[in-house]
Amino acid sequence: MRILTKVAYAAPTVGLAALGLPLLIYLPDYYGTVVGLPLGLVGTAFLVARLADIAVDPVVGILTDRTRCRFGRFRLWLAIGTPLLMLSVQYLYMPPPDAGFLHLALGLAGTYTAWSLCFVSHLGWGGTLSGDYDERNSVFAWWQTLFLVGGLVVTALPLLPALRSAPQQVLPAMGWFVLLSLPLGVGAALILVPEHAGSRRRTPGRRDYLSLLGQAGVIRLLAADFLSSAAIYAGGAMFFFYYGTFHGLDRVQTATLLFAVKVGAMLGTYVWSRMGSRLEKHRAMTLAFGGLALMYLVVHLVPWTTLPTGMVILGGFGLFLSADPILVRSMMADLADERRLATGADQMGTLASLLSVSDKLAAAVGPALALTALSAAGFDARAASVPQTPQALLVLAIAAIWVPMAAHMTSAFLVWLHPLTAARQQSVQSELAVLE
Numbered sequence: 001m002r003i004l005t006k007v008a009y010a011a012p013t014v015g016l017a018a019l020g021l022p023l024l025i026y027l028p029d030y031y032g033t034v035v036g037l038p039l040g041l042v043g044t045a046f047l048v049a050r051l052a053d054i055a056v057d058p059v060v061g062i063l064t065d066r067t068r069c070r071f072g073r074f075r076l077w078l079a080i081g082t083p084l085l086m087l088s089v090q091y092l093y094m095p096p097p098d099a100g101f102l103h104l105a106l107g108l109a110g111t112y113t114a115w116s117l118c119f120v121s122h123l124g125w126g127g128t129l130s131g132d133y134d135e136r137n138s139v140f141a142w143w144q145t146l147f148l149v150g151g152l153v154v155t156a157l158p159l160l161p162a163l164r165s166a167p168q169q170v171l172p173a174m175g176w177f178v179l180l181s182l183p184l185g186v187g188a189a190l191i192l193v194p195e196h197a198g199s200r201r202r203t204p205g206r207r208d209y210l211s212l213l214g215q216a217g218v219i220r221l222l223a224a225d226f227l228s229s230a231a232i233y234a235g236g237a238m239f240f241f242y243y244g245t246f247h248g249l250d251r252v253q254t255a256t257l258l259f260a261v262k263v264g265a266m267l268g269t270y271v272w273s274r275m276g277s278r279l280e281k282h283r284a285m286t287l288a289f290g291g292l293a294l295m296y297l298v299v300h301l302v303p304w305t306t307l308p309t310g311m312v313i314l315g316g317f318g319l320f321l322s323a324d325p326i327l328v329r330s331m332m333a334d335l336a337d338e339r340r341l342a343t344g345a346d347q348m349g350t351l352a353s354l355l356s357v358s359d360k361l362a363a364a365v366g367p368a369l370a371l372t373a374l375s376a377a378g379f380d381a382r383a384a385s386v387p388q389t390p391q392a393l394l395v396l397a398i399a400a401i402w403v404p405m406a407a408h409m410t411s412a413f414l415v416w417l418h419p420l421t422a423a424r425q426q427s428v429q430s431e432l433a434v435l436e
Contacts, residue, residue, distance in 0.1 A: 001130055006139055008192035009129060010146040012078070012122055015182025017150030019089060019115070022174045023108075024236040025258065027092075028367060030171045031104055032381050039381055041101050043237075043371035049108030050364030054357055056116040061353025064124055065204050065346060072195030074125035074349070081117025082186045086179055088114050093175025116356060122189075124352035127333030128196055131432070133425045134277045136330040141273035144325045148266040150181065155262050158255045204345040212347060212354075217335055217419050222358050224414035225328050228289060229362035231404030232321070237367035238400035241374070241381065243310075245388060245396060246300075253307055260311035264318025272323040281327045281334075282418035288323030289412035295320060296405040300397065329355065331418065334425045341428050341435070370399040 022030075028046070031037045037045075060077060067073035092107030129139050154177055157163060158170045212218060235242075243254045275284040295317040304310050332355055336348040377395035379388055388396070 001135060001139070003142075005129075005193055006142040007146070008188050009126060009139070010142040011185035011188040012082075012118070012182065013143055013147035014150035014153075014185050015178050016115075016119065016122075017147040018154040018174060018178045018181060019085070019111070021151050021154050022093070022171060023111070024233060024363070024367075025239050026171055026174065028237050028371065029240050029381075030168075031095075031099075034168045034171075035095065035097075035099055035104075037101060037104065038375070039371050039379075040375040042104070043368040043375070045101055045104045045108060046371075047364045047368035049105050049112055050360050052109055053112040053116065054360060056113050057120055057353040057356040057360065058350065059353075060116050060120040060356075061124070061347075061350035062204075062209070064121055064349030064352075072125075074121045074128070075190055075195050077117055077121035078125070078186060079190060081114050081121065082183060085111065085114035085118055086182060089175050089178050093178070094172045112360065116353075116360075118186075120349065120353045120356050123329065123355065124349040125193075125195060126329070127336060127348045127352060129193075131337055131429045133281075133334065133422050133429075136333055137273045137276045137281070137326060140326045140329045141269045141322075143329075144322050145266060145269045146185075147325070148262055148269065148322070152259065152262045152266065153177065155255065155259045159252065159259070202344040202346070204343075204347050204350070208343060208345045208347060209350065211343075212339070212350065215335075215339070217338075218332075218351065218354070220414050220417060221328060221331055221335070222354055224285075224289070224411040225324065225355060226358045226362050227407040227414075228292070228324055228411045229359050230366035231292075231407035232366075233363045234366035234370040235400050235404050237370050238374070238396065241379070242396060242400040245393065247304075247310065249307075249310075256307060257310055257314045260314045261318035261321070264315035265321040266318075267315075268319040268322035269326065271319065272326050275323075276327045276330065280422050281331050282415050282420075285323055285327045285331070285415040285418075286412045288320050288327070289408045289415065291320040292317070293405045293408040293412070296401050296408070300401040328415075331415075331420065334420050334428075337425070337432060338420060338428050341432055373399055 028042050032039050032042050064073050064077055067076060069076050088107065088110035092111050095103055095107070126139050126143055127136070130136055154174050157173050157177065163170050163173060239258065240251065240254050243249045243257060244251075249257070272284060272288060275287070279287070299313060299317060302313065304313060332351050333348065336346070336351045340346050373395050374392070377389070377392045379392040379396060
């Protein structure tokens with residue numbers, strides 16, 4: 001596959017990344033400090049909006065699997081979801097001064113729903129671009145690379161001189177970047193990347209969907225992805241609080257650390273794409289999850305007093321973050337091929353939607369539990385110069401370090417048991433080539 005095709009396919013992720021990072025880190029902080037909502041309400045808004053939106057993802061997956069369109073089943077729904085997402089971003093990222101809980105909840109619900117249309121259709125599309133075991137790693141490595149480009153740009157925005165003196169304008173600036181980059185990326189993908197459909201694709205029925213949830217490989221992979229993602233999202237919601245409290249960093253310095261994480265993750269896209277081929281995907285993913293667990297200990301227990309040292313450590317942490325978006329998605333696409341061979345039904349869209357459901361549940365549960373626990377422990381988000389109570393410090397360390405570390409160790413065990421090897425995937429592709 002040509003590199004231009006992979007880059008064009010991945011182009012929409014620049015805007016999607018610029019949307020996702022603020023939702024994870026900046027939005028809770030903005031609505032808690034600038035808008036002034038209690039942290040418990042902020043966490044509840046995220047939980048309610050995510051849970052209300054969970055049903056959208058399977059619907060989008062089913063729609064894509066059942067759509068018959070010359071324009072392409074995945075391309076069609078990506079084109080529909082993009083303008084809806086842009087409208088929601090403008091509402092959520094540029095709130096009025098008197099915005100309350102309802103505004104936040106509605107904005108999150110609209111954004112997440114439109115995100116489902118874009119994310120599920122785009123992810124499912126990527127799974128159909130190639131059936132080769134190694135080439136799929138490359139497709140999703142480019143996906144992750146441009147996703148990180150968008151993340152790096154939006155992470156760098158708070159470091160601009162104009163925004164350093166006006167931190168309340170950071171979130172709206174991020175919103176404008178999404179509004180500019182998303183339609184450009186989607187346009188490039190729709191124009192330059194074809195969509196290939198299987199020639200003997202049977203429309204999935206009710207039994208296909210019910211049996212999908214009983215497939216051990218799918219459930220195990222979803223569980224590992226959920227635990228890992230919940231740990232990352234919880235740590236992200238704690239990011240500014242943790243480094244401000246334990247290391248005494250201001251917001252600009254903490255944003256610099258976040259930038260270092262993104263740089264490390266970008267370097268990791270090549271590493272894990274290659275490791276997935278050399279070690280096989282499930283073994284490489286086990287190594288990555290174990291590495292993340294170890295890095296939590298390094299972050300918390302290794303003393304460092306200078307910002308450059310912290311950037312090196314956080315860059316090492318970020319190096320492991322790219323494995324999940326590349327390898328888990330590639331592994332799920334392999335499972336879709338195996339299932340198509342066994343049942344005759346193409347459920348690539350549904351499996352992509354299940355990964356999106358996993359991500360959304362993690363993004364709801366992780367920050368909600370962490371923020372609620374932090375609020376219950378008496379942590380004061382506005383008391384930057386006032387010492388926190390010992391109880392608040394303990395809960396902050398548990399939420400930001402110890403629980404995420406345990407979650408990644410569990411994920412490592414789950415993916416080690418993944419049943420679909422490189423040899424089995426090659427056999428599946430050979431048999432599909434004969435049938436189709």
